[in-house]
Structure formats: C-alpha cells, structure tokens
Amino acid sequence: MEKHFDPNTIETKWYQTWENQGYFKPQKPDADPYSIMIPPPNVTGSLHMGHAFQDTIMDTLIRYNRMKGNDTLWQPGTDHAGIATQMVVERQLAAQGLTRHDLGRDKFIEKIWEWKEESGGTITKQLRRMGASPDWSRERFTMDDGLSSAVKEVFVKLHEEGLIYRGKRLVNWDPILHTAVSDLEVISEEEQGNLWHMRYPLTDGSGHLVVATTRPETMLGDQAVAVHPDDERYQHLIGKTITLPLVGREIPIIADDYVDLEFGTGCVKITPAHDFNDYDMGKRHNLPMLNIFTIDAAINDEAPEKYQGLDRYEARKQIIADLEELSLMEDIKPHTLMVPRGDRSHAVIEPFLTDQWYVAVEELAKPAIDAVKNGDIEFVPKNWENTYFEWMNNIQDWCISRQIWWGHRIPAWYDKDGNVYVGRDEAEVRDKNNLGADIELSQDNDVLDTWFSSALWTFSTLGWPQKTPELEKFHPTSVLVTGFDIIFFWVARMIMMGLKFTGEVPFKQIYVHGLVRDSEGQKMSKSKGNVLDPIDLIDGIELEDLVKKRTYGMMQPEKAAKIEKSTRKQFADGIPAFGTDAIRFTFASLASTGRDIRFDLNRAEGYRNFCNKLWNATRYVLMNTEGFDTGVDESLEVELSLADRWITSRLQEVESEVEKHFAAYRFDLAATALYEFTWNEYCDWYLELAKPILNKDSSDAAKRGTRKTLVRVLETLLRLLHPIIPFITEEAWQAVAPLAGKSGNTIMLEAYPQADESKIDTAAIAELEWVKQFIVGVRKIRSEMDIAPSKALEVLLAGLNENDQAWLKNNRVYLQTLAKLENITVLEDETNAPESAVALVGEMKVLIPMAGLIDKDAELARLAKEMTKLQGEIKRLSGKLNNAGFVAKAPEEVVANERKKLSDYETALNNLEGQHEKIQQL
RNA sequence: GGGUGAUUAGCUCAGUUGGGAGAGCAUCGCCCUUACAAGGCGAGGGUCACUGGUUCGAGCCCAGUAUCACCCA
Numbered sequence: 001m002e003k004h005f006d007p008n009t010i011e012t013k014w015y016q017t018w019e020n021q022g023y024f025k026p027q028k029p030d031a032d033p034y035s036i037m038i039p040p041p042n043v044t045g046s047l048h049m050g051h052a053f054q055d056t057i058m059d060t061l062i063r064y065n066r067m068k069g070n071d072t073l074w075q076p077g078t079d080h081a082g083i084a085t086q087m088v089v090e091r092q093l094a095a096q097g098l099t100r101h102d103l104g105r106d107k108f109i110e111k112i113w114e115w116k117e118e119s120g121g122t123i124t125k126q127l128r129r130m131g132a133s134p135d136w137s138r139e140r141f142t143m144d145d146g147l148s149s150a151v152k153e154v155f156v157k158l159h160e161e162g163l164i165y166r167g168k169r170l171v172n173w174d175p176i177l178h179t180a181v182s183d184l185e186v187i188s189e190e191e192q193g194n195l196w197h198m199r200y201p202l203t204d205g206s207g208h209l210v211v212a213t214t215r216p217e218t219m220l221g222d223q224a225v226a227v228h229p230d231d232e233r234y235q236h237l238i239g240k241t242i243t244l245p246l247v248g249r250e251i252p253i254i255a256d257d258y259v260d261l262e263f264g265t266g267c268v269k270i271t272p273a274h275d276f277n278d279y280d281m282g283k284r285h286n287l288p289m290l291n292i293f294t295i296d297a298a299i300n301d302e303a304p305e306k307y308q309g310l311d312r313y314e315a316r317k318q319i320i321a322d323l324e325e326l327s328l329m330e331d332i333k334p335h336t337l338m339v340p341r342g343d344r345s346h347a348v349i350e351p352f353l354t355d356q357w358y359v360a361v362e363e364l365a366k367p368a369i370d371a372v373k374n375g376d377i378e379f380v381p382k383n384w385e386n387t388y389f390e391w392m393n394n395i396q397d398w399c400i401s402r403q404i405w406w407g408h409r410i411p412a413w414y415d416k417d418g419n420v421y422v423g424r425d426e427a428e429v430r431d432k433n434n435l436g437a438d439i440e441l442s443q444d445n446d447v448l449d450t451w452f453s454s455a456l457w458t459f460s461t462l463g464w465p466q467k468t469p470e471l472e473k474f475h476p477t478s479v480l481v482t483g484f485d486i487i488f489f490w491v492a493r494m495i496m497m498g499l500k501f502t503g504e505v506p507f508k509q510i511y512v513h514g515l516v517r518d519s520e521g522q523k524m525s526k527s528k529g530n531v532l533d534p535i536d537l538i539d540g541i542e543l544e545d546l547v548k549k550r551t552y553g554m555m556q557p558e559k560a561a562k563i564e565k566s567t568r569k570q571f572a573d574g575i576p577a578f579g580t581d582a583i584r585f586t587f588a589s590l591a592s593t594g595r596d597i598r599f600d601l602n603r604a605e606g607y608r609n610f611c612n613k614l615w616n617a618t619r620y621v622l623m624n625t626e627g628f629d630t631g632v633d634e635s636l637e638v639e640l641s642l643a644d645r646w647i648t649s650r651l652q653e654v655e656s657e658v659e660k661h662f663a664a665y666r667f668d669l670a671a672t673a674l675y676e677f678t679w680n681e682y683c684d685w686y687l688e689l690a691k692p693i694l695n696k697d698s699s700d701a702a703k704r705g706t707r708k709t710l711v712r713v714l715e716t717l718l719r720l721l722h723p724i725i726p727f728i729t730e731e732a733w734q735a736v737a738p739l740a741g742k743s744g745n746t747i748m749l750e751a752y753p754q755a756d757e758s759k760i761d762t763a764a765i766a767e768l769e770w771v772k773q774f775i776v777g778v779r780k781i782r783s784e785m786d787i788a789p790s791k792a793l794e795v796l797l798a799g800l801n802e803n804d805q806a807w808l809k810n811n812r813v814y815l816q817t818l819a820k821l822e823n824i825t826v827l828e829d830e831t832n833a834p835e836s837a838v839a840l841v842g843e844m845k846v847l848i849p850m851a852g853l854i855d856k857d858a859e860l861a862r863l864a865k866e867m868t869k870l871q872g873e874i875k876r877l878s879g880k881l882n883n884a885g886f887v888a889k890a891p892e893e894v895v896a897n898e899r900k901k902l903s904d905y906e907t908a909l910n911n912l913e914g915q916h917e918k919i920q921q922l
Numbered sequence: 923g924g925g926u927g928a929u930u931a932g933c934u935c936a937g938u939u940g941g942g943a944g945a946g947c948a949u950c951g952c953c954c955u956u957a958c959a960a961g962g963c964g965a966g967g968g969u970c971a972c973u974g975g976u977u978c979g980a981g982c983c984c985a986g987u988a989u990c991a992c993c994c995a
Contacts, residue, residue, distance in 0.1 A: 676945080883979085
C-alpha cells in the first residue's frame with residue numbers, strides 16, 4: 001500500500017472493478033431476497049446533500065445484507081419529474097425568446113428528450129462517486145416503455161372500477177405554468193397584506209353592509225353575502241339582497257354557520273368559483289359558479305368591460321380606486337394572511353374551476369391504513385405512523401391531470417360530441433366501443449401527475465404487469481429509505497397502489513431520515529447560498545470556485561454579495577478533499593433517528609482522520625506480517641498472548657454490538673462502536689501491546705500467534721467497516737486477506753463477521769484491564785509531574801495480592817514498554833520505601849521515587865486533588881447507603897454494587913491519606 | 923388554532939427495561955517515541971431549558987411553562 005492515503009486514486013479504481021465484474025447484481029439465487037428501490041431522483045437533476053445522505057444509508061444496508069449472504073437487489077432509476085423538467089427546458093427556450101407553444105407539442109417533447117440525453121447521466125455518475133452499488137444493468141426511467149405500459153394499465157383498471165373519474169372542480173391553478181397542481185404542491189406562507197372593508201349597498205336602498213376581504217378583486221365574481229345564522233346584528237338582513245357595486249348584479253344575503261362571527265365584520269362575500277370555502281358554500285346554497293379569471297389570472301370577459309384583460313393585481317388596484325371614489329371603501333387594515341404559492345413556479349395559486357381527472361382515494365386508503373396498523377408495514381422511527389394516519393384519515397381525492405406536455409399522456413380519447421373513452425391505446429378504444437374509422441377521436445391533451453408513475457415504482461421496475469421472476473422474488477421490497485417530506489407525495493401512494501395492484505405491501509419497513517441542514521441548522525438552498533455539493537466535499541474545492549458556484553445564476557442576484565462574503569469567511573481556505581469514505585462515515589455517524597442533521601465539516605474532518613488512521617494501522621500490520629509466518633498453516637503451533645486473547649474477545653463484543661445497531665437502523669451507533677474499537681482499542685492499545693512481542697525475542701509460536709491475531713482481527717475489522725467505507729476497506733483488504741488465509745476476489749462478497757461467544761475470554765479482559773490501569777497510572781504521574789516522556793522510570797510496587805503477583809509476572813514486558821519503565825521492583829516491606837509519588841491499581845500501590853524528579857509540593861497537590869474526588873464520591877455513596885429506603889427497596893444487586901464501590905473508594909482514600917502524610921513529614 | 927420533534931461540555935451530538943453524566947471537534951500542557959503530527963500521552967470544562975410531581979433514587983417516567991424547528995388548518 002502507498003505510504004500516503006489518497007482516496008481519489010483508490011476510489012475510481014475500485015468502483016470500476018466492482019461494476020465491471022458485475023458484483024452489484026444479485027448473486028445468490030437460492031438465498032433469501034433483500035431489496036431496496038432507490039427513490040428515483042429527477043433524471044436531469046444533480047446530487048445534493050440529501051441524496052448523498054440517503055444513498056449512503058441505502059448503500060450501507062445493501063452492502064451489509066449482500067455480505068450477510070442475501071440475494072440482494074438495489075434497483076436504480078430516475079424520474080421524469082414532469083413540471084420540474086419541463087420548466088428547465090422552457091427556461092432554455094425563453095432565453096431564445098421562445099415559448100413551448102412556438103415549437104408545438106411534438107417538437108417540444110423532442111427537445112426535452114434531447115435535454116434528458118444530454119444531462120441525464122449527471123446524477124448517476126455522481127451516485128457512482130458516492131460508491132453506491134445498485135444493479136446498474138436494471139436501471140429504469142419512469143417514461144421507459146415498460147413503465148409507461150404499467151401506468152396505462154393502472155389508469156385503465158382504476159377507471160373501469162370507477163376509481164378514476166373526470167370532473168369539473170375547483171383546483172389549485174398555477175397561472176404561470178398553466179396547470180392544475182395537487183394540494184401537496186402548494187406551499188402556504190404568511191405574508192403581509194390588507195383586510196379591505198367594503199360597503200355593499202342593500203338593493204332596497206335601506207343602507208349598506210360591510211364585508212371584509214383580503215382579495216377585493218374577486219368581488220367581480222361574488223354571488224352572495226353570508227352571515228352567521230345566530231348573528232343578532234344581521235338577522236333582519238337575511239333573505240334581502242344587495243346590489244354588487246361596480247357590477248350591478250343583485251345577489252342574496254344568506255345565512256351559513258361556516259361564517260366566523262369574530263372575523264372582520266361578520267359579513268363574508270361569497271365567490272364560489274375562486275375560493276375553496278366559498279365553493280362549498282356555493283354548492284350548499286345552489287349559487288352560480290362564475291369564473292372571472294383567464295388561465296393567466298387576468299380578468300376575463302365575464303366581468304364589466306372596464307376590468308377585462310387586467311391582471312388580477314392591476315384589477316385589484318383599479319377596483320379599490322373605484323370603490324374609494326364611490327365612498328364604498330370603509331376601512332383598510334393591515335393583515336397577515338396565508339398566501340398559497342406553487343412549489344415549482346412560486347406563483348400565487350388561484351383556485352380555478354376546470355375539468356380534471358381524479359383518483360377516488362378513500363377506498364384505496366383503507367387497506368393502506370390497515371397495512372400500517374396491523375404491522376405489515378412498519379415505520380422507523382415509529383412516531384411517523386401518527387403523521388401517516390392523520391393524513392390518510394383526511395385524504396382528499398387526488399387530482400392527477402396536469403396541463404403540461406412532459407409526462408404520461410392520459411389514455412383517454414374524445415369524440416366530437418365530447419364523449420370520453422378510456423383504453424390502453426386508440427385501437428383498443430375503437431375496438432371496445434365499436435367506433436368505426438370514420439369517427440374522429442382526439443386524445444386528451446393532459447398528462448399525469450409525476451407521482452402517478454412513481455407510485456408504481458416498486459413493481460413497475462420489476463416488470464409488472466408481467467409476472468416476471470424478479471417481481472416474484474424481490475417484491476415486496478425489504479425497506480424504503482426516504483425523507484419525511486415525501487411521505488404523502490410518494491410513500492402513501494405507493495402503499496395504496498402496491499396493495500391494489502400486487503395484493504401485497506410495496507415494502508415491509510420505511511426508514512424515515514431527517515433533512516440535511518447546514519452547520520447552523522439552516523435548510524440548504526441556492527437562495528441562501530449555503531449549499532454544499534457532496535462531490536466538492538469528496539474532491540475538495542478552491543474558495544474562488546466555491547464562491548462562483550454559490551453566486552452564479554441566482555434568482556435574486558442582489559443576494560450575491562452577502563453570500564460571497566459569508567462564504568469567504570466560512571471557507572477561507574476552500575474545502576479540502578475528504579474522500580468518499582470520510583463523507584459516508586460522516587453521514588452514517590450523524591444518522592440518528594428522528595431528527596434533522598446538521599452537516600458539520602469538522603466532523604467530516606475527524607472521520608477523514610479516522611480513515612487515515614485505519615490506513616496507517618494497516619500499513620503497520622503489513623510491515624510486520626508480509627513475508628512472515630502469519631499462521632495460515634493451521635498445523636503449526638500458535639501461542640496467543642494476553643493481548644491477542646483480549647482483542648479477540650473485544651472483537652466479538654463489537655461484532656454483536658454492530659449487528660444490533662444495524663438491525664435497529666442506528667447507523668450512528670454502529671459507526672461510533674466501530675470508530676472506538678478501531679482507534680481506542682485496536683490502534684491505541686493492541687498495536688502497542690503487539691510491538692514488544694514482535695520486537696523482543698519471544699518464541700516463534702508467540703510471534704506467530706500475535707501476527708495471526710494482528711492480521712485476522714484487522715481483516716475482520718475491514719469487513720465490519722466495509723458497508724460504511726467501501727473503498728479504503730477494499731484496498732486494505734486486498735493486501736491483508738491473503739495473510740489471513742482468505743482468497744476471495746473482493747471484500748464486497750465476503751461474509752459479514754458474526755460474533756462467536758466462545759471466543760470471549762473474560763479472564764483476559766480483566767487481566768488486560770489491570771495492565772491498562774497500571775500503565776495509565778504511571779503515565780498520569782509522568783504527565784502531571786512534567787517528567788519527560790523519554791525518561792525511563794524506576795517503579796516500586798507494594799501491597800500486592802495474589803492476582804497482582806500473577807499478573808505482574810505475566811505482563812512485565814507490556815508494563816515496561818508501554819509505561820517506559822527501567823525497572824519494576826516489588827517491595828517486601830513498604831516502610832523503607834523512598835519518598836514516592838503513588839498510583840493505585842486496585843489495592844496495589846505503584847510507587848515512583850521522587851528523588852530528583854518530582855517536587856514535593858506538586859505531589860502533595862496532586863494527591864489532595866485525588867483525595868477530594870474520592871471524598872466526594874464517598875460522601876455521595878454513604879449518604880445513599882445510610883438511606884433506609886434505598887437499602888430496603890432497591891434491588892439487592894444495586895445495593896451490593898454500591899457497597900463494593902464505597903469500600904473500594906475508602907481503601908483508596910486511606911492509602912492516599914497515608915501517602916500524603918508521609919510526604920508531608922519529609 | 924391543532925399536531926410532531928427538539929432543548930445535555932464552547933460547537934456537533936450520543937445516552938430505551940429510572941441506579942456512578944459520555945464521544946468527536948475545539949481549548950490547555952508535554953512529546954516529531956521509525957504505522958500515523960490528518961499523530962501520541964495527559965488535563966480542564968456540564969444546577970442534563972425551567973417549575974412541580976411520582977419514586978429509596980429522575981438527563982431518562984408524568985403534568986405544566988418557556989424557547990426553537992417542522993407539519994397541518
């Protein structure tokens with residue numbers, strides 16, 4: 001292995017090998033299946049931090065299960081992302097001064113396909129850089145032929161059952177995109193506006209009433225004024241009419257208990273065609289639905305001529321001015337209101353009356369609710385189930401038609417009389433309905449909501465409606481890994497469609513992860529200028545390039561200066577290259593359940609250092625084992641040292657810990673357990689303990705034992721780490737595996753380590769604990785007393801029990817090397833010991849003679865500090881034990897444990913007090 | 923207005939049958955000891971948001987309050 005750890009070279013090398021060798025494909029036809037469907041990213045999109053996080057989790061699960069011997073499929077693919085993709089291409093046309101209408105439907109769609117070919121590979125390339133291991137040979141796109149026929153099949157069947165219908169309803173209309181959007185695609189945000197109080201004169205001339213509205217322009221479509229039936233102020237007006245100002249229409253005053261007595265004046269103007277609540281009220285009272293807007297949200301010719309053609313906000317100004325002129329504007333009060341905007345266009349959404357296609361979801365929702373209730377599908381963490389139920393219980397019919405061009409065109413045809421025929425294609429429609437060639441048919445111009453095709457993703461990618469072997473084997477999938485933001489868009493709809501069309505749940509578990517935020521907890525967004533590109537973290541980026549990237553092509557260019565400034569401040573030296581493994585480890589260790597994660601570069605740096613540590617530890621092991629006998633020949637005698645037995649024991653414990661954490665989707669805890677074992681135990685202690693055995697004249701069997709353990713524990717550790725950090729572990733494993741008697745081609749397909757309880761040697765763990773205490777005790781004195789690390793020390797021991805004597809005999813070499821000791825002498829009689837600093841190992845005293853090394857006052861201070869600590873503990877424990885309630889009610893085990901601790905502390909304090917006194921007398 | 927989650931060391935976060943407050947980073951001291959200075963060895967640092975309750979015992983359970991975030995209306 002290279003002396004220097006350079007992630008880039010090993011990453012590209014290994015990824016190509018893996019993919020070329022076909023390692024990502026399902027390998028074990030006879031084994032149990034494990035499958036995950038990737039949430040398909042936008043085909044023309046690029047990888048953001050959320051993807052990188054999610055993909056790390058999925059790839060870790062996939063690699064883990066593949067190594068565990070399952071027949072493992074990670075299904076990749078991309079989504080056509082109707083509106084989003086169409087918008088990108090429309091923007092490109094706009095730059096040339098063109099609209100999609102200038103091109104026409106076919107030409108425009110052709111342009112989008114061109115754009116898809118051009119930019120479609122970006123995100124899959126980036127996925128590869130992340131080390132993701134999906135079966136690329138099975139890559140799918142939501143507009144592939146196979147998936148498109150699944151879409152038609154589902155549409156036709158639902159229509160046959162009456163679960164898809166066409167209707168004129170009030171929808172969320174995006175006046176910029178000229179399409180309906182679903183409730184979920186509308187984001188309501190608080191904005192400052194006004195509450196206009198307008199006078200509506202009574203037709204009989206007996207006065208006026210005052211209505212309050214946030215949208216004065218909609219008055220052109222008013223069909224009534226409503227008051228609360230119990231409102232005493234207006235009882236006498238119910239049943240009368242008013243004459244609508246500026247329009248002259250006579251409209252009734254009605255009573256409806258929807259009206260809020262407290263809001264505004266208690267009188268509400270009713271515009272059934274332009275407000276969802278008014279729409280319902282209009283239906284209750286049989287009011288006419290008068291649409292006053294064009295598809296651009298300008299005033300149409302239903303309104304008085306004066307206002308026709310005005311944009312809604314122009315019309316508002318004019319209407320306010322006109323009312324003021326007529327003295328009909330009573331009051332204008334500032335008011336905070338919720339403004340609905342389209343999540344793509346950011347345009348203010350207009351409730352608008354149009355013909356649309358709907359899915360009747362109530363019947364589909366019931367089994368979908370049951371599947372979660374009865375445990376067929378399990379959310380991780382569980383609390384998301386509440387959110388799911390809340391939404392599913394209040395679910396509204398799903399508007400699935402979109403007035404755009406990019407997507408699955410609705411398989412419905414119309415004849416000249418407006419009759420609708422649904423079928424898989426025109427031929428089928430003609431055939432089924434006996435429509436001769438002379439009858440002209442035209443296909444519906446609308447396309448389906450993108451989420452309609454992604455709702456079928458788990459089974460359409462496996463070949464449904466055909467009964468393919470893949471569908472048979474890999475459906476239902478094992479787990480869905482997703483963010484909470486698309487539980488309703490996608491997850492719920494997949495469950496409904498999956499149950500309906502395959503008769504089984506689409507996945508058994510749903511792992512819901514949090515959002516990736518910046519280190520301040522802010523959402524990452526282009527407009528905030530705090531976006532990090534995962535690829536930049538892997539490869540590094542110069543400050544100037546980062547600034548350019550963050551300020552280029554902004555929607556609000558005025559923010560650029562501020563963003564540049566904060567970027568220069570936060571990343572004065574740019575971003576260093578951390579490598580894929582470090583970024584993956586960072587994501588894994590931040591992936592605790594149930595909360596968003598703040599991405600902190602400092603953590604990434606820490607885990608890059610971890611990779612470096614692993615690299616160097618491997619190099620050290622190789623230096624000491626390559627070309628030596630590592631015990632591959634099992635017939636040769638092997639002697640295992642205390643350290644060998646200890647690290648092997650600890651390895652088993654870590655293995656079962658990691659297994660437990662993976663089963664619970666606690667990637668953070670798994671990562672931490674592996675980090676700590678690798679660094680704090682294997683590197684800091686075991687490698688150091690192995691040195692004296694390899695360097696001093698121990699027996700061949702002992703050296704063989706230690707080399708064998710060195711290599712085998714490392715080889716196992718690499719396999720344990722592989723699902724999280726695939727590249728460095730593969731590179732290291734290639735060199736280490738043969739020395740451990742392994743002959744596979746790739747770590748990817750090796751077995752995941754499993755704990756062997758019989759290898760846990762508790763005696764070795766206890767003995768090594770003693771060794772560590774001894775060494776740490778000496779190191780502390782050395783450090784606190786400012787003794788040079790290079791100075792070898794003389795130590796004296798007193799108060800040894802049998803264990804101490806035996807363990808000292810076994811472990812002199814460890815103690816001398818790791819604590820840098822010149823000599824260890826056991827005192828028969830402590831009374832003639834020279835003045836010394838003392839460390840306690842249980843009841844044994846480790847004495848370091850002070851002469852010429854240690855200052856008397858310093859040692860007294862050190863002892864006093866230790867004593868204070870002990871006194872505090874003793875006070876706390878004896879207080880507890882003197883509490884009759886505690887002794888009587890706490891479990892015996894707990895009480896015994898506390899007694900033991902108290903007595904240990906008392907002995908220790910006693911020893912230190914004696915020592916303190918002795919030194920003081922000098 | 924309804925719901926969910928959060929509040930633990932300077933920062934980012936762990937801490938599930940309630941029983942001695944932890945990690946990484948940052949800080950301080952010593953050390954270039956031939957795997958690693960992206961390192962080694964040590965050290966300091968917290969009324970676990972607040973108030974009350976349950977309990978022999980609460981970071982953990984219950985009730986309430988505050989602040990923040992998100993979802994829904």
